Amino acid sequence: MGDPACWLDQLCPACAAMLEASEAGALSVICWRCGATIHLGDQGPVVTRRQD
Numbered sequence: 194m195g196d197p198a199c200w201l202d203q204l205c206p207a208c209a210a211m212l213e214a215s216e217a218g219a220l221s222v223i224c225w226r227c228g229a230t231i232h233l234g235d236q237g238p239v240v241t242r243r244q245d
């Protein structure tokens with residue numbers, strides 16, 4: 194607690210949906226809302242493929 198930025202790492206960059214917790218060690222997740230593929234990098238989540 195006390196770090197308001199930490200949960201931002203769990204928001205989809207494309208649609209701001211809260212991402213589901215990924216499997217431990219997973220490097221990417223697919224957004225349940227917009228279908229974007231999101232890479233979980235050291236800089237935070239990055240959309241690598243956006244679904245139209």
Ligand SMILES: [Zn+2]
Nearest residue numbers: 205208224227
């Ligand atoms: Zn999304």
